[in-house]
Amino acid sequence: MNGYVRRLMALGVCGMLASGVFAQSPGQPTSTTGRAPTLRQAVEQRVQQQGGQPVEVIDPQAAVNAGVAQTPEPPFAPLTEAEQKFLDQVLDVWEQRTAKITHYECEFVRWQYDSQPEAETIAKGVIKYMKPDKGLFRVDQLLAIAQRSPQPEYRVDPNNQFGEYWICDGQWVHILDRNNKKAERIELPPSMRGQGIYRSPLPFVFGVKATELKERYWMRPITPPAGDDSVWLEAWPKRADDAGNYSRVQIVLDRKDILPSALIVFLPNWDPATGKRPREVYEFKNRKDSIGLLDQVKQTLFRQEFINTKLPSDWNVIEQPYTPPQDAAVQGQGSPTFTPPSRVAQPGPTSPSIR
Numbered sequence: 001m002n003g004y005v006r007r008l009m010a011l012g013v014c015g016m017l018a019s020g021v022f023a024q025s026p027g028q029p030t031s032t033t034g035r036a037p038t039l040r041q042a043v044e045q046r047v048q049q050q051g052g053q054p055v056e057v058i059d060p061q062a063a064v065n066a067g068v069a070q071t072p073e074p075p076f077a078p079l080t081e082a083e084q085k086f087l088d089q090v091l092d093v094w095e096q097r098t099a100k101i102t103h104y105e106c107e108f109v110r111w112q113y114d115s116q117p118e119a120e121t122i123a124k125g126v127i128k129y130m131k132p133d134k135g136l137f138r139v140d141q142l143l144a145i146a147q148r149s150p151q152p153e154y155r156v157d158p159n160n161q162f163g164e165y166w167i168c169d170g171q172w173v174h175i176l177d178r179n180n181k182k183a184e185r186i187e188l189p190p191s192m193r194g195q196g197i198y199r200s201p202l203p204f205v206f207g208v209k210a211t212e213l214k215e216r217y218w219m220r221p222i223t224p225p226a227g228d229d230s231v232w233l234e235a236w237p238k239r240a241d242d243a244g245n246y247s248r249v250q251i252v253l254d255r256k257d258i259l260p261s262a263l264i265v266f267l268p269n270w271d272p273a274t275g276k277r278p279r280e281v282y283e284f285k286n287r288k289d290s291i292g293l294l295d296q297v298k299q300t301l302f303r304q305e306f307i308n309t310k311l312p313s314d315w316n317v318i319e320q321p322y323t324p325p326q327d328a329a330v331q332g333q334g335s336p337t338f339t340p341p342s343r344v345a346q347p348g349p350t351s352p353s354i355r
Contacts, residue, residue, distance in 0.1 A: 074218055075236045075248075086221055090231065090253075091210035097258065103306065104129040106287040110139075113279050118152040120145055123163050127284070128307055133170040133194055136307045139163025169309050170194070181315045187322040216242065222250065229255055230262075244268060259287045 079087065105128045111119040125139040142163035143154035162178035170193055175184040213219065217235040224232045231253040237243045247270045252262035267278040291306065311317065 076218070076220060079220055083221055087219060087233070088210070090221070090233065091213055091219075093258070095210045101129075101289050102131045103291045104287075104289050106284045108285070109283045111281045113277065113281070115275050115277060116148065118145055118148055119281075122154055125163065130306055133168065134307050135168045136166070138165045167307060167309055169307070172309075174309055176311075181312075183311055183315055183317045184320065185317060186320045189322050224252070231255060257287060259289070260284055261287075 105126065108123075108125055108127055110121075110123040110125075112121045112123075114120050122143045123139045124141040126136070127138075128134075128136040139162070142156070142160065144157045144160070145152060146155045147153040160179060165176040165178060167174040167176070168188075171188060173186045173188060175186070177183065216238060218238060219233060219235050222232045222234045224230055233251045233253070234248060235251070236248045237246065245268070247266045247268055249266070250264040251260055252264075253259070254261040261284055263280075263282040263284070265280040265282075267280070269276050270278060
């Protein structure tokens with residue numbers, strides 16, 4: 001599957017983590033003021049002086065070959081016995097909790113940063129997941145920065161009113177362009193169907209098996225900002241294809257429902273030494289890990305699907321069926337190829353273009 005589809009799948013369903021066994025994280029401070037910071041404040045404290053911009057995608061291996069991504073050696077010292085025990089406990093509970101989830105949905109806010117302290121875009125949308133392999137990621141409101149000073153102002157870009165919208169129905173990934181009423185349907189290889197959705201570039205947003213997660217990432221618990229009692233984990237990719245999508249990811253887990261409340265994605269060309277600090281910051285709100293009876297009745301009455309793939313008749317749809325490698329060799333070519341723009345974030349315009 002091409003890097004664009006893998007990246008889109010990665011941004012889908014927020015990870016499902018379990019309950020009650022989380023003790024205080026090793027080395028985690030407690031509030032001295034009696035008042036915990038808001039989630040946004042906590043995230044901004046953690047990523048202060050870091051930046052990113054609206055994100056494009058590139059084939060992961062191409063990013064590695066181009067020198068904008070690399071698979072690092074172990075990026076931190078070996079964990080202490082207490083840290084390793086805590087991490088193992090989190091991952092084990094995560095796996096158990098995920099196994100019990102059949103439906104999940106939440107709202108999200110995403111800030112995309114470049115080298116400036118202000119976000120380049122702010123997006124609001126919805127995420128849905130249905131076990132084992134269906135997911136939806138939809139941006140319902142997309143605002144771009146129009147003015148940085150004296151106060152940042154964000155407005156809808158009339159040329160780009162709608163943000164990303166993709167659906168995985170288990171067999172196909174649907175990439176919807178609402179600005180131009182176009183859709184691409186890309187068929188997944190058999191290995192990515194069924195239980196395979198958690199094998200996307202960010203498996204911790206879908207559900208995982210602890211042993212596979214350890215094989216794929218160097219992971220550790222990290223200290224959250226002062227006054228924040230969330231559980232913070234950091235994952236560094238071991239594989240080249242993952243390193244082509246991000247240099248590392250930080251996951252913020254809410255202790256009340258043990259679900260991710262935030263995700264910080266550091267992009268492949270993150271390099272503070274050169275002033276490149278691209279990142280995406282996600283906040284997940286109104287998290288629900290089941291469908292209520294009322295929702296089920298509404299869907300039955302109105303014949304609605306939890307994740308609907310139907311499009312209006314005036315849309316242009318392009319299909320890219322999966323071609324097995326041996327068939328492609330015989331035919332001399334593979335499945336139709338979607339060539340995405342560069343995955344690496346670049347500096348934004350020097351002057352605002354939105355009025």
